[in-house]
Amino acid sequence: MSSPGTLVDSNVLLDIFGNDPQWAKWSAERLESALDEGPVVINQVIYGEVSLRFSTLEALDVQLSEDRFVRANLPWAAAFLAARSYRTYRARGGTRTSPLPDFFIGAHAAVLGLRLLTRDAALYRTYFPTVSVIAP
16 A cells, blocks of 8 residues: 655654664554555654764664655745644643644644654644544
8 A cells, every 4th residue: 555655753763763662663663564655754853853862964864764764845834834733732721832843743744745653643633633643
C-alpha cells in the first residue's frame, strides 16, 4: 500500500537513537512500516530537535540519510497555520509558552496532506484534525 508520505516527529526518532527502554521498539517498528508504505519526511524543525542527540553534523546525517528520509522545507502556508493553531491553543488555556515547534510539525503535515508518526497524538488530533495520526 502506498501513501503520500509520513512526517516523522522528532520524539519517534529520539526514541530510536536513544534506545528508549519504553518506546524504542514501538517507534522503530512504526518507522519501518512507514518506510515500507511510502516516503518518510522530515523538516528543519525535526532535524534541529534531533540534532541535539549528536555531536557532529556528519553523525546526524548518517542517521537521517537522504536515501531514507525526504527533507521537505516548511511551506509558508504551514507557518501561517501553525501560528493560528498555536493562538487557538493559548486562547483555550494552553499554558506551554514554547510548543510552537509542535505546531510547525502538525501544520506541515496538514498542508502537505502527510500522515504524522508521533507519540504526542492529543495535540495534533486537537489542532490538526485533518491529519492522520499514527500514535500509540
